[in-house]
Amino acid sequence: MNQLLKGMPSSFKQIFPVNKPIIGMIHLAGSGRPEKLRRALEELRIYEEEGVDGATIEDYHGDFRDVRSALYDSQDFKIARGVNILHGGASSMDYAALLGGKFVQFDNLNATGLTPQEYTRAKGQMDIPVFGEVRFKYTRDTGNSLEQDICEARSLCEAIVTTGSGTGIEAPLTKLRDFRKIMADFPLIVGSGVTAANARSQLEYADGAIVGSYFKNGDTESLLDVKRVKELMNVVRRLR
Numbered sequence: 001m002n003q004l005l006k007g008m009p010s011s012f013k014q015i016f017p018v019n020k021p022i023i024g025m026i027h028l029a030g031s032g033r034p035e036k037l038r039r040a041l042e043e044l045r046i047y048e049e050e051g052v053d054g055a056t057i058e059d060y061h062g063d064f065r066d067v068r069s070a071l072y073d074s075q076d077f078k079i080a081r082g083v084n085i086l087h088g089g090a091s092s093m094d095y096a097a098l099l100g101g102k103f104v105q106f107d108n109l110n111a112t113g114l115t116p117q118e119y120t121r122a123k124g125q126m127d128i129p130v131f132g133e134v135r136f137k138y139t140r141d142t143g144n145s146l147e148q149d150i151c152e153a154r155s156l157c158e159a160i161v162t163t164g165s166g167t168g169i170e171a172p173l174t175k176l177r178d179f180r181k182i183m184a185d186f187p188l189i190v191g192s193g194v195t196a197a198n199a200r201s202q203l204e205y206a207d208g209a210i211v212g213s214y215f216k217n218g219d220t221e222s223l224l225d226v227k228r229v230k231e232l233m234n235v236v237r238r239l240r
Contacts, residue, residue: 011129011158012187012207015080015102019240020203021053022233023082023189025212026070028062029221033069036062040070043224044077050229051237054080056105056210060220064091071099082131090114090122097126105131105210108139109156119156132157134179137166137192147182159187161210167220168213169193176205196231203239 015021024047030036040057047055057070064085074081084105085092090112092104106112109132112119123130133139134153135146142149153160162179164171170193179188190206195214202209215229216222 015129016053016208018053020206020236021208022236023054023056023208023210024052024215024229025060025210025220026055026057027060027212027216027220028058028066028070030061033062033066036066037069037073039223040066041074044074044079044081046224046226046229048077048079050226051233052079052229053208054082054102056082056084057101058084058105059086064095068095068099071095071101075100090119093122093126093128093130096128101128103129103131103158105161106157107133107136109133109153123156129159130157131159131161131189133162133191134160135162135175137163137169146178150179150182154183154186159189159207161189161191163190163192167192168218170195170198171202173201173205176202180205194232196228196235199232199235200239203236 026040026043028036028040030039044055057067059067067083067085071081080102082103082105083092083096083101086107095101096104114122132153134149150160160183162171171190176190187207189208189210190202191210194202194209194211211232213220215224217225
């Protein structure tokens with residue numbers, strides 16, 4: 001076992017002191033900026049009330065201005081808010097640092113728009129924990145071994161996120177098991193396909209989960225299904 005992979009970064013446990021944290025997605029769906037913001041704040045309220053541990057505000061159906069507005073207007077929420085700007089690179093760190101975000105997610109650590117030196121400097125200056133992808137949905141194979149990919153990502157982030165082959169598709173347990181074997185107790189987050197039905201098996205290997213489309217009945221533009229949020233959180237509480 002590679003000794004570099006041992007030890008869970010304290011920043012992950014500081015953000016999520018509970019066991020097996022669940023992070024809900026805010027997709028910023030809506031017909032215009034006022035509706036996107038209204039829906040984002042309502043989703044955050046539901047997540048917080050139902051005990052979801054964190055929420056990632058993502059520009060999936062919006063843009064960086066929608067992310068900024070949602071972050072700014074949600075600063076009084078207690079839920080840990082994170083940022084994922086899909087096409088904005090390192091700007092995610094700027095917004096998180098300025099507006100109370102607790103973490104940043106990068107779906108592609110190689111597409112931040114920064115050189116390795118710039119990335120390291122920016123991350124250190126802003127002191128923002130990063131959740132970074134390894135073998136994430138819709139990304140190309142690096143050609144490296146899994147251990148090489150994990151070691152490279154581990155030097156750039158505080159938690160590693162992996163997924164199934166697409167949005168809402170369950171990550172194979174064999175994949176999660178292989179990650180866990182290499183990563184020891186470094187934080188592993190499963191980022192797709194977690195449901196109330198499979199949470200127990202998925203979280204046997206993962207330290208937490210990012211849940212989006214399941215909470216919206218498979219459609220990221222739909223409203224949150226509060227029943228599904230409750231069902232999943234009930235399962236997770238029993239696991240804890």
